[in-house]
């Protein structure tokens with residue numbers, strides 16, 4: 001049927017939710033009818049003017065869009081290469097890009113008549129975004145969060161509680177994001193009649209990767225308009241960090257057919273790729289099946305999923321959204337990595353030079369910026385996606401710097 | 406496709422006018438040798454078919470008992486290759502009891518579907534249940550298994566509606582597994598009254614025997630389900646015996662086999678005194 005042209009990278013997924021060989025719907029039979037329903041409901045909503053109007057209004061008045069595209073003069077000066085712009089998703093309501101997706105999906109859940117919302121969260125940003133929209137629309141909310149992450153992201157746990165959500169610490173497996181996702185899937189399969197699973201990244205069974213991407217693509221669409229207005233041209237490169245890949249794909253997707261724009265994703269290299277303690281699925285993993293989709297995964301020779309490691313809870317995931325696996329294999333996007341230490345240094349430098357405290361996640365993208373700016377060179381333009389603010393990370397960073405607060 | 410051992414077993418059960426008891430155990434739980442001793446003892450304890458779970462790090466459809474069993478298996482070093490070795494050794498002493506492997510796709514995918522299927526057939530496996538591989542994604546797996554004369558046992562669930570059911574059971578062989586609760590293994594309890602019409606529906610659509618599992622923990626509940634289904638699957642209650650044996654420092658094999666015997670008794674006695682055969 002509607003197989004996209006091989007070189008039109010923006011036309012995927014196909015009707016089966018495939019991005020090339022990646023993606024799909026690898027879920028238990030109990031969930032299969034629900035996933036198909038969701039696909040149909042999302043297709044209908046996407047085509048509905050009322051849905052678009054409601055989403056547009058919430059984006060403007062609740063999230064505070066469009067987010068600024070800011071010329072980072074001092075970073076530009078220090079790196080001595082391309083002009084650097086920051087796409088300021090950290091200025092959104094709740095402090096990250098995660099709210100873009102949460103607002104879109106809560107509207108869909110309401111249209112579908114669902115009365116209970118569940119979510120998984122790593123850094124807690126998606127949990128906070130979900131708890132926020134649930135409060136806004138008066139729906140009960142349960143957030144699964146790895147017990148390890150509950151410890152390192154305490155402020156966000158409290159925020160979710162303030163917003164009326166129940167945070168359930170997950171102790172199974174390795175007690176991080178992947179286990180939180182397992183537990184959310186188990187909840188969904190148990191509460192099929194009333195529950196909507198609001199996945200926080202561009203991964204999971206189809207239609208989630210495409211749907212989350214569409215809700216996040218507002219980032220790239222605005223960036224395109226804003227950079228044309230500011231510079232009269234498209235950027236030479238856009239750079240974003242990669243956890244599950246939702247902020248990055250939101251930026252990349254509107255640029256996929258603009259051949260001159262390099263798309264650069266930065267994975268978390270943890271203690272270093274060579275140590276094995278990292279979260280770089282594309283750099284250090286191979287294709288497999290987890291959480292409903294075929295994608296690159298960190299895994300053993302026997303096909304067991306390995307623990308990821310990153311200083312940043314939001315990047316600490318052994319998989320990646322399937323569209324990134326596709327863009328990696330066809331060579332349209334480039335994927336590099338930054339270590340914990342590099343991210344920490346970039347975190348501090350951005351705070352000191354620009355007066356912006358980034359989240360640890362985009363600090364990974366910031367860490368690779370000096371090389372990219374120099375590669376692109378003096379007359380070029382680079383846009384970095386500042387996916388979230390660092391308030392949630394100040395305790396963890398203080399600890400790493402040996403400071404007590 | 407030949408599903409000789411499975412078909413022969415269901416034909417024999419039918420002739421005896423009773424439902425079968427399917428025992429689920431986890432490979433390598435708590436270690437390879439004990440798991441082998443349990444496997445070897447199960448037919449004697451009354452298991453008519455055996456499901457062997459192969460451990461996976463992220464068993465999304467399992468409740469706590471089977472999750473913990475998989476963790477114990479992994480900790481003991483069990484792999485998919487090790488699981489086949491276990492079955493090969495079991496087959497040295499048992500050529501009749503059907504063995505179904507149950508687990509998740511990624512370990513098979515890592516091995517390579519075709520070489521895995523050949524190795525599984527050689528080891529004496531009869532069929533597979535792959536929880537995260539719905540019909541829509543099963544094409545490559547079905548092809549690989551068919552080439553090796555193995556069945557892919559399909560799962561039907563309370564959410565599988567009439568529209569979807571024909572696609573779910575299409576081209577399937579051996580038997581169909583009816584998941585009697587919407588949920589993970591070992592948490593909710595199956596409602597025997599709701600199971601009867603569902604079994605009839607799945608049987609009509611597939612023309613195959615129907616085994617019912619998820620949420621059956623006691624001999625009493627097993628007996629209830631055995632009155633309306635062709636086979637009854639119990640897993641969590643058996644792997645919990647491993648956990649209890651370890652905790653209380655008792656012989657794990659004995660505990661599991663005693664539990665299996667009690668469940669088998671429930672299943673076997675379920676239709677006694679009823680003259681209406683197997684319906």
Ligand SMILES: Cc1ncc(COP(=O)(O)O)c(C=O)c1O
Nearest residue numbers: 125243244245246247314361388
């Ligand atoms: C600020 C921020 N950026 C990035 C991410 C990574 O997620 P994704 O790759 O889906 O954008 C997270 C996840 O929690 C986050 O909080």
